[in-house]
Amino acid sequence: MKLGYKLAAEAFGPKELIRQAVRAEQAGFDFVEISDHYHPWLDVQGHSPFAWNVLSAIAMRTERLGLATGVTCPTVRYHPAIIAQAAATLAIISDDRFTLGVGAGERLNEHVVGQGFPSVRGRHERLEEALDIISLLWRGGYQSYEGKHLQLEDAQVFDLPSKLPAIAVAAGGKQAAELAATHGSGLFATEPRADLVETFTAAGGQGPKYAEASVAWAPSKDEAVRAAHETTRWAVTGWKVMAELPNPVNFEAASATVRPEDIAGQFAVGPDPEPYVKMVGEYKDAGYDHIVLMNAGPDPDGFIDFFAKELKDHL
Numbered sequence: 001m002k003l004g005y006k007l008a009a010e011a012f013g014p015k016e017l018i019r020q021a022v023r024a025e026q027a028g029f030d031f032v033e034i035s036d037h038y039h040p041w042l043d044v045q046g047h048s049p050f051a052w053n054v055l056s057a058i059a060m061r062t063e064r065l066g067l068a069t070g071v072t073c074p075t076v077r078y079h080p081a082i083i084a085q086a087a088a089t090l091a092i093i094s095d096d097r098f099t100l101g102v103g104a105g106e107r108l109n110e111h112v113v114g115q116g117f118p119s120v121r122g123r124h125e126r127l128e129e130a131l132d133i134i135s136l137l138w139r140g141g142y143q144s145y146e147g148k149h150l151q152l153e154d155a156q157v158f159d160l161p162s163k164l165p166a167i168a169v170a171a172g173g174k175q176a177a178e179l180a181a182t183h184g185s186g187l188f189a190t191e192p193r194a195d196l197v198e199t200f201t202a203a204g205g206q207g208p209k210y211a212e213a214s215v216a217w218a219p220s221k222d223e224a225v226r227a228a229h230e231t232t233r234w235a236v237t238g239w240k241v242m243a244e245l246p247n248p249v250n251f252e253a254a255s256a257t258v259r260p261e262d263i264a265g266q267f268a269v270g271p272d273p274e275p276y277v278k279m280v281g282e283y284k285d286a287g288y289d290h291i292v293l294m295n296a297g298p299d300p301d302g303f304i305d306f307f308a309k310e311l312k313d314h315l
Contacts (some may be wrong), residue, residue: 001306003280004029007020009035016042017058033068036052041248042233047135055090061169065245071102072129075110075285083100085137089159103188105117138164170187187210191211196286208290210288211290217302218269221269229260233258276293
């Protein structure tokens with residue numbers, strides 16, 4: 001089992017994210033994962049730097065730390081040809097430490113280019129086509145593709161790594177979990193759902209299985225809950241909300257009725273390692289082998305120290 005640190009790109013600027021990644025490597029985390037957003041979820045978070053620049057800088061400042069996007073939508077704001085090129089370049093820069101996490105996207109980030117945001121069915125159709133295009137380009141040579149939604153014309157990625165990155169496909173249901181097996185080489189989830197792992201493996205999936213676990217460290221449980229409620233209450237609204245709203249102000253309204261006790265019910269919070277160990281155990285038992293700790297607490301350095309001095313040995 002590998003343990004990761006979530007770089008909250010919505011909550012910190014680019015230089016701070018790079019600093020945190022260096023500290024995460026020093027503390028013993030196996031990898032870092034970064035969200036690929038154009039907007040933060042809430043205005044109070046206040047940031048959203050370009051994830052690919054940040055990852056490239058981290059690759060040059062670290063030696064063994066794995067890198068992953070969590071996750072990139074390669075269909076609206078980006079064309080998959082651009083992501084194929086970007087991921088190949090980052091794999092070379094990082095000496096094959098990069099995993100490309102992809103998903104069907106959220107309106108929050110994709111509507112900004114003025115192309116609208118597809119239906120659920122349309123998003124999955126586009127994601128399948130995007131994965132076809134990335135696979136074609138990673139074979140080398142000039143490639144073309146004519147899909148229902150996406151096209152590629154005489155394109156070649158000239159710099160390909162000796163080892164292609166794993167592609168972990170985000171799944172919240174059976175269709176996406178099967179797509180992860182047939183068109184990707186890994187699974188990405190946000191809940192400890194064994195059924196997604198089972199569907200992935202039954203369809204022939206054999207790659208890494210990533211999952212995000214929500215935590216909030218602070219010297220006291222109450223302080224941790226307050227911080228998570230202020231910046232991360234959007235996380236309890238569910239994907240039917242999170243995928244469809246266009247701007248932080250909409251998430252402010254949608255999460256207005258979320259209570260601190262709702263946070264405490266879904267996050268591992270406070271200074272005691274036990275809730276964190278229990279939560280990670282749930283993901284491990286469900287079959288996930290790359291578990292990302294997403295800290296919504298007020299002190300990232302305090303959390304990294306807590307991991308290094310207390311939590312890591314328990315896990």
